[in-house]
Amino acid sequence: MKNKARLILVGGFLGAGKTTLLSETTRKLMAEGKKVGLITNDQAAELVDTAFLLKTTSNVAEVSGSCFCCNFNGFVDSVRDVEERSNADILIAEPVGSCTDLSATIVQPIKKLYSEKMLLSPLSVLADPFKLEDILNGGTAGLHTSAAYIYKKQLEESEVIVITKTDKIDSIRLDFLKEKIGTIFPHTKVMSVSSRTGEGISDWLNYVLNNSSLNNKTIEVDYNTYAEGEAVxxxxxxxxxxxxxxxxxxxxxxxxxxxxxxxxxxxxxxxxxxxxxxxxxxxxxxxxxxxxxxxxxxxxxxxxxxxxxxxxxxxxxxxxxxxxxxxxxxxxxxxxxxxxxxxxxxxxxxxxxxxxxxxxx
Missing domain, CATH: 3.30.70 (Alpha-Beta Plaits)
Known part of the structure; x- marks a missing residue:
């Protein structure tokens, strides 16, 4: 009997480096003999991410036209399709970069409805170090205030905050950033990766592959501000x-x-x-x-x-x-x-x- 497939959700705001990490992660897992399936997501078709990831593996499905949470059934169908088509051990899903409230709309429904069929890893949220630094300092990282609100909510609901692009930031600044995250989000695990150098990817993979989501909390989200943050x-x-x-x-x-x-x-x-x-x-x-x-x-x-x-x-x-x-x-x-x-x-x-x-x- 086939073991349950493991589902890894990788969120984070636009430009955080999700797709690059997924590509490098998939290469690494496939080299270890793992069967990996990927699910991408966007508000419309013709997605660079999907075309790029297809260069790594043919086991890619795209949910387009809406976010995972607004088309949950389509998301689950895509997960099943990729799993069955490739007999995948590991499924990695990348929600739309402007999406938040994933715990309430994706994590909890999966745990409630599909816990017998799949293992759900802790929710990872990726963050560009420079935007993250400005957000934690009370800024907007050059975003509209409503878009910055989405960014903050993504951090708030995460189980793992993954600082990306660490090859672009010096070690002292990175350590300070990790310390600040730990102060603001004391119950969230903090990790860091560089998709360019490969540093930290094995540590992150080891964590999400060997731990399950324990997140039973949902956050308060002002959907009017959320909608504005996407629509700007x-x-x-x-x-x-x-x-x-x-x-x-x-x-x-x-x-x-x-x-x-x-x-x-x-x-x-x-x-x-x-x-x-x-x-x-x-x-x-x-x-x-x-x-x-x-x-x-x-x-x-x-x-x-x-x-x-x-x-x-x-x-x-x-x-x-x-x-x-x-x-x-x-x-x-x-x-x-x-x-x-x-x-x-x-x-x-x-x-x-x-x-x-x-x-x-």
Missing amino acids: LGWLNASANLKGEEIDWDEFAGKFLAKVGYKIESMKLSVGHIKIMIQNGSDYLIGNITNDAGSVETRGSAGISDKAQIIINARVGLSPDTLENLVRETLNNTASSKIEIKVNAWNCISPGYPNPTFRYN
Whole structure:
């Protein structure tokens, strides 16, 4: 008889580094002979995270159109699908980055309804060290106050706070940050990881694989503030085919992100994240802007060719129409007359009022 599959929920605000950690974690577990399934989540299809994780494993399901909590049955169906399709031992689920109240809407329903079928690990919430530091100091980390409210609520309900991107922060500052978290959230375990160097990943994995969620508490959430915190960001998901002659796609990606970053910085806009993925056959590049709008990060290479595909995800403090115009104009400007753009999908929305399937008190 097959043992219960273990489900690991990995939350955290937009730009915290969830997808990168999931990718590195999956590689590590698969190298140890484990069968891993991944479930991604977003308000619309055409998700960079899903395309990126499919480069690591084919055992990926996407719940799009709403968050896990507002489509709990769809979430459970995806968990079952991935588990059955891949006979997975371990399932890792990444909720929408602007989602909170996970304990009441996901953790408690799973424990109540599915405890005989799956083991639920402690709820991990990932946090970018720089945004986290500002939030703990009473700031908003450059976010709208309602979005910062969501960030704080994610920390409050977590069982494990995982400080990410530790390769970008010095050890003294990191230790001080851990100490401060321990003071504010004394009953929450604090850990740290760097997906770039691999430091801390084994420790975090060991903890979540060998402990079960004991979280029976739910937090108070003002759903009007929560809804506003999501709605202040325009959400854009788009994909297109690109065609030119001997185009250096890495150079193209760098120019596109730099131009988007410059516009956002000059307009002093809050950024959840901006992600792109350019695929050229089996070669691909991932690029993102998360913290400082002027700071662009890329990894991988899409090489040089005549054709490629691009996926764009943007979460920016603009109305959907304004965000759509900004991204379209920048994409067309970067392509100029050298690259033909054929849009496959283009969705720009503002999330609706959160309406969870279950909410346990």
